[in-house]
Amino acid sequence: MNVRTSHPLALPVGTTLDRYIMNRQYAFAYATGELSQLLRDIALAGKIINREINRAGLIDLTGGMGVQNVQGESQQKLDVIADIRFSRALKNGGEVCAIISEEEEEIILTGNNNAKYVVAIDPLDGSTNIDVNVSIGTIFSIYRRVTPIGSEPTVEDFLQGGHEQVAAGYILYGSSTILVYTTGHSVNGFTYDASLGEFILSHADIRSPLDGTIYSCNDGNVDEYEEPVRKYLASCREKHHTARYIGSLVADFHRNLLKGGIYLYPPTAKNPDGKLRLLYECYPLAFIAERAGCRAVTHRESILDIKPRSLHQRSSLYMGAPAMVSDLLCLFP
Numbered sequence: 339m340n341v342r343t344s345h346p347l348a349l350p351v352g353t354t355l356d357r358y359i360m361n362r363q364y365a366f367a368y369a370t371g372e373l374s375q376l377l378r379d380i381a382l383a384g385k386i387i388n389r390e391i392n393r394a395g396l397i398d399l400t401g402g403m404g405v406q407n408v409q410g411e412s413q414q415k416l417d418v419i420a421d422i423r424f425s426r427a428l429k430n431g432g433e434v435c436a437i438i439s440e441e442e443e444e445i446i447l448t449g450n451n452n453a454k455y456v457v458a459i460d461p462l463d464g465s466t467n468i469d470v471n472v473s474i475g476t477i478f479s480i481y482r483r484v485t486p487i488g489s490e491p492t493v494e495d496f497l498q499g500g501h502e503q504v505a506a507g508y509i510l511y512g513s514s515t516i517l518v519y520t521t522g523h524s525v526n527g528f529t530y531d532a533s534l535g536e537f538i539l540s541h542a543d544i545r546s547p548l549d550g551t552i553y554s555c556n557d558g559n560v561d562e563y564e565e566p567v568r569k570y571l572a573s574c575r576e577k578h579h580t581a582r583y584i585g586s587l588v589a590d591f592h593r594n595l596l597k598g599g600i601y602l603y604p605p606t607a608k609n610p611d612g613k614l615r616l617l618y619e620c621y622p623l624a625f626i627a628e629r630a631g632c633r634a635v636t637h638r639e640s641i642l643d644i645k646p647r648s649l650h651q652r653s654s655l656y657m658g659a660p661a662m663v664s665d666l667l668c669l670f671p
Contacts, residue, residue: 355381355528355537372433372454379431383424384509390419391511416468420461436491438649451488456481456495458618464586473512475588479622480505500642506622508588525630546630549661550598551579554590562606566669591623600658612654620653633663637670
């Protein structure tokens with residue numbers, strides 16, 4: 339009997355994000371449908387932002403708003419749009435009682451006081467790169483609230499610490515759009531197929547290399563970096579390591595996660611505590627990094643061990659292949 343084989347042009351589509359989430363609910367810290375739906379809501383907003391980015395140059399969505407956000411940074415048009423899209427998707431989804439965003443000074447109350455989760459989000463990281471068609475991203479972190487269900491959420495729901503995240507992820511809008519997330523177990527990536535309108539599993543159980551040859555930092559600030567960091571960067575050059583710095587945190591992190599490397603954002607005179615935001619940049623990426631076999635630290639402690647004090651707290655960050663991070667830390671007294 340002849341066995342009919344699949345033609346290469348008619349191979350299976352693969353596992354969609356929705357099906358993967360449904361099949362893996364047992365792996366969630368709280369095996370209910372709420373977290374599954376919340377992840378779907380984030381994915382939906384990501385699809386919408388992908389669409390807006392792809393047509394930004396055609397409908398005048400590039401450039402600045404002429405104002406600064408709560409961080410003191412120039413607010414881009416797409417920053418505002420992304421903030422609105424994600425906030426609206428999370429409010430309408432009904433699974434989130436409160437949100438903190440890089441673009442907003444205070445907590446965003448959704449009115450869903452019976453919801454079990456809160457979300458910390460950077461709606462559009464690296465948005466100043468959109469004008470020159472460089473990759474940008476979204477970073478998110480999910481917590482189970484600590485205030486009583488039915489009450490109004492408070493700051494305490496967000497200041498639980500990095501180890502209390504129940505899920506974290508990012509969406510990278512680049513040559514393709516990919517959503518990467520973890521619920522504390524494996525790290526998985528889903529590439530967006532615009533023809534189907536679906537995220538398809540493309541990077542199953544991501545494990546980062548233990549060592550690497552890529553280093554990523556803003557070389558323009560090197561004279562302000564601490565002496566151990568300058569020594570480490572000098573050793574990278576002596577070893578003929580490759581310098582790669584896009585200036586979009588998500589893009590730099592994603593490349594190093596897959597290929598092996600280290601990302602460095604040390605403190606400077608202008609930002610003595612570091613520049614990156616702890617709750618919605620450092621925590622979620624550190625959560626992903628550690629589940630994929632990387633390390634994420636300051637020169638003193640693990641990022642996830644830092645005690646949060648405020649919603650927009652900043653931190654330094656050294657993150658990547660364990661061997662490279664260890665080599666850096668050995669230079670600190």
